[in-house]
Amino acid sequence: MAESTGLRERKKAATKAALSEAALRLAIAKEGIESVTAEEIAAEAGVSTRTFHNYFPSKEAALLYDFHETTGRLLADLRERARTQPIWDAFRDATIDMHFDEKFDIDDMRCREQLIHSSPSLIKEQSGQFMELFAEAIDIVAASTGTSKDDLYPRLLLGAALVTMKSSTEHWLSDPGERTLAEAITEAFALFERGITQPPPAPAT
Amino acid sequence: MAESTGLRERKKAATKAALSEAALRLAIAKEGIESVTAEEIAAEAGVSTRTFHNYFPSKEAALLYDFHETTGRLLADLRERARTQPIWDAFRDATIDMHFDEKFDIDDMRCREQLIHSSPSLIKEQSGQFMELFAEAIDIVAASTGTSKDDLYPRLLLGAALVTMKSSTEHWLSDPGERTLAEAITEAFALFERGITQPPPAPAT
DNA sequence: GCCAAACTTGCGTGATCTGCAAAATTTCAT
DNA sequence: ATGAAATTTTGCAGATCACGCAAGTTTGGC
Numbered sequence: 071m072a073e074s075t076g077l078r079e080r081k082k083a084a085t086k087a088a089l090s091e092a093a094l095r096l097a098i099a100k101e102g103i104e105s106v107t108a109e110e111i112a113a114e115a116g117v118s119t120r121t122f123h124n125y126f127p128s129k130e131a132a133l134l135y136d137f138h139e140t141t142g143r144l145l146a147d148l149r150e151r152a153r154t155q156p157i158w159d160a161f162r163d164a165t166i167d168m169h170f171d172e173k174f175d176i177d178d179m180r181c182r183e184q185l186i187h188s189s190p191s192l193i194k195e196q197s198g199q200f201m202e203l204f205a206e207a208i209d210i211v212a213a214s215t216g217t218s219k220d221d222l223y224p225r226l227l228l229g230a231a232l233v234t235m236k237s238s239t240e241h242w243l244s245d246p247g248e249r250t251l252a253e254a255i256t257e258a259f260a261l262f263e264r265g266i267t268q269p270p271p272a273p274a275t
Numbered sequence: 276m277a278e279s280t281g282l283r284e285r286k287k288a289a290t291k292a293a294l295s296e297a298a299l300r301l302a303i304a305k306e307g308i309e310s311v312t313a314e315e316i317a318a319e320a321g322v323s324t325r326t327f328h329n330y331f332p333s334k335e336a337a338l339l340y341d342f343h344e345t346t347g348r349l350l351a352d353l354r355e356r357a358r359t360q361p362i363w364d365a366f367r368d369a370t371i372d373m374h375f376d377e378k379f380d381i382d383d384m385r386c387r388e389q390l391i392h393s394s395p396s397l398i399k400e401q402s403g404q405f406m407e408l409f410a411e412a413i414d415i416v417a418a419s420t421g422t423s424k425d426d427l428y429p430r431l432l433l434g435a436a437l438v439t440m441k442s443s444t445e446h447w448l449s450d451p452g453e454r455t456l457a458e459a460i461t462e463a464f465a466l467f468e469r470g471i472t473q474p475p476p477a478p479a480t
Numbered sequence: 481g482c483c484a485a486a487c488t489t490g491c492g493t494g495a496t497c498t499g500c501a502a503a504a505t506t507t508c509a510t
Numbered sequence: 511a512t513g514a515a516a517t518t519t520t521g522c523a524g525a526t527c528a529c530g531c532a533a534g535t536t537t538g539g540c
Contacts, residue, residue, distance in 0.1 A: 078486070078537060107526070118489050123528060158472040190403065197402035198395060220449065222463055225442040230471050233434030241427045258427055265470040266435050267363040283506060283517075312495070323520050328497060481540100488535070496527075504519070510512085 086125050088115040090135035098181050103129060103189050130195035133182065136174060137196065141203050144168055149210055157214040161231040162259040170239055171251040179243055200232055207232075230266075234258045291330050293320040295340035303386050308334060308394050335400035338387065341379060342401065346408050349373055354415055362419040366436040367464040375444055376456040388448055405437055412437075435471075439463045 092114035096106045108129050112122035126132040144164050151160035170179070186192040211228045212219040238258035242251045249257075297319035301311045313334050317327040331337040349369050356365035375384070391397040416433045417424040443463035447456045454462075 076538070081537090082487085108528090109526085120489055120491090120529090121487085124488080127528070129527090193406050194399040194403035197406050198399035201398050201402050220446075222442060222446045222459070223466065225446065226439060226463060226466055227471055229438030229442060230435055230467075233438060234431060237427060237430040237434060241425075241430065244425065254427070258431060261428065261431055262435075263470065263472045265468065266432055267468045286506090287518085313497090314495085325498095325520055325522090326518085329519080332497075334496090483540095484538095486535100486537075489533085491531090491533105493530085494528095496525105498524090498526105500522090502520085502522105504517105506515105506517070508513105508515085510514105 085115065085117060085121075086135065089117070089122060089125055090132050091115075093129055093132040094178065094182060094185075097133060097185050103133060103185060103192055128195070130191050133185070133192065134195055134199065138199055140168055140170070140173075141199065145203065145206055148207065152210050152214045157211055157227065158231065158259065158263070160214070161235070162255065165235045165238075165259075166252045166255050169251075171242075176243070176246075183240060183243055200236070204228060204232060230262055234262060290320065290322060290326075291340065294322070294327060294330055295337050296320075298334055298337040299383065299387060299390075302338060302390050308338060308390060308397055333400070335396050338390070338397065339400055339404065343404055345373055345375070345378075346404065350408065350411055353412065357415050357419045362416055362432065363436065363464070363468070365419070366440070367460065370440045370443075370464075371457045371460050374456075376447075381448070381451075384448055388445060405441070409433060409437060435467055439467060 089111060093103070093106070093111045096110055096114060097103045100106050106129060108122050109119045111129060111132060112119045115122070122132070126135070131138070147164040147167060148160055151164055155163065186196055207228055208219045208224060211224040211231075212221070215224055215227065217224050235255075238255045239251070241258075242249070242254035294316060298308070298311070298316045301315055301319060302308045305311050311334060313327050314324045316334060316337060317324045320327070327337070331340070336343070352369040352372060353365055356369055360368065391401055412433055413424045413429060416429040416436075417426070420429055420432065422429050440460075443460045444456070446463075447454070447459035
């Protein structure tokens, strides 16, 4: 079983989560990841500085751990869905099925979002992770649309999908309003189906 | 005059360019920016290490100097065009008018492209610069479409435009084929006008 | 209980990036 | 041309980062 195979696995996972949480907690407390050191994060989680770097290459990566995990699962889900669905629908449904809103604490995510958007190093780390996702997903998209990964079309389609994923989630997070996250995602993906360039959006948002 | 106002200005610009070129040359020679140090770049350009860091915060930024300059000019151009054109057309035309193909050496750009795509730190730096561009352009897009910068629509539109800009240029660079860069850009922007999600591209690429 | 495998830790190293103040250079007014 | 003012270059020191290495510690299977 890949599940709780042993004490060892569980301990490692716990340490990794503890480090990530410690990073977030300290970054919030000090109002910015730049004023937090790897040493502090390690201390907060009760391990040595060296061990911190065994788990994460940087404090930025530690803070974005959940995000990275989630996109990893998204990718696996997408691979499955692409076998039976048009790729655009697969992307939309996979994005909805991540259930960001249920899986994570909304306030934590808001804090994280704010930290990211006010830190160049976190912006770089996050967009770097998106590019990684792009590189991993391009084969799926190319195969699904019957094109080559070197063609223009799959790149544009995938780029649009990733932008939609990121924007809709961020938008919903900044103002949940009346809608559920799933509705916001659905609306965002629909905007591309009607042609993003032509009409201004019907009412307002 | 902002033009050649004095010896001082020109010397600074020359130093900056020399540092950027030195970074590219060394990165090509050593097959990767990671095996080049800031110290080496400074030496190659004939200044001290400290001076290098007066001009660029990192070797990655030095290597991407041209790119950063170009997007800066694009932004100014876009601001102008948005006054008289629909934003999507403004983006397309501004992208074409950057004249990447005339302004820079094709082989240099290919090398740079390859260096970027095989270096995590360069990918992060570049995508970070794109996010910076996003932040600076979102107001223009929102104003131009009569929406708020917090709405979903301008973010998706801008994201699509940036993806198109990046993808079309990269795609043309990797295989100039029969087309000009302007034609490749035009084709890419047109794909969104027809609705990127629905039809596979007509023939192949 | 014991051993091999895996994990943690401390140490050392090379590199990054920044602040600060002294030295060198350029500009400008006279 | 000359000297004062402004600006740039430079060296140095310091904080941090990120990683290799080797010794110590813990875990899991038998």
